[in-house]
């Protein structure tokens with residue numbers, strides 16, 4: 655996906671968000687950012703292939719095994735975004751406040767075009783998860799019944 659869509663949506667003279675660069679690094683960090691925009695949601699991001707693969711999760715990342723939540727894929731974000739907290743000004747894309755709700759590392763499990771399995775180890779979240787592609791930008795984020 656790259657960062658073109660991310661950059662097109664933002665005016666970096668107005669927003670405090672990083673313009674960023676795609677990196678070649680193969681990191682294994684994740685972040686959940688609580689984003690109080692026009693609608694409260696949680697942005698779940700996995701560091702993969704030099705960017706942050708991103709999903710907006712309206713009801714938050716599930717903590718209890720067996721719980722599934724809608725996760726809408728959004729544009730790739732630059733790796734630097736993993737540390738971003740702040741206020742996006744009124745009138746700008748995503749206007750509102752962003753705060754880090756959880757962060758940590760993950761280990762990838764099976765990966766296919768339909769499913770992405772991973773294990774999270776964060777401050778709040780830990781355990782086995784799977785993202786299942788349903789249609790278009792829609793995925794289900796499921797907390798599996800398994801140990802990391």
Ligand code: MN
Pocket residue numbers: 689691695697710748
């Ligand atoms: Mn958001």
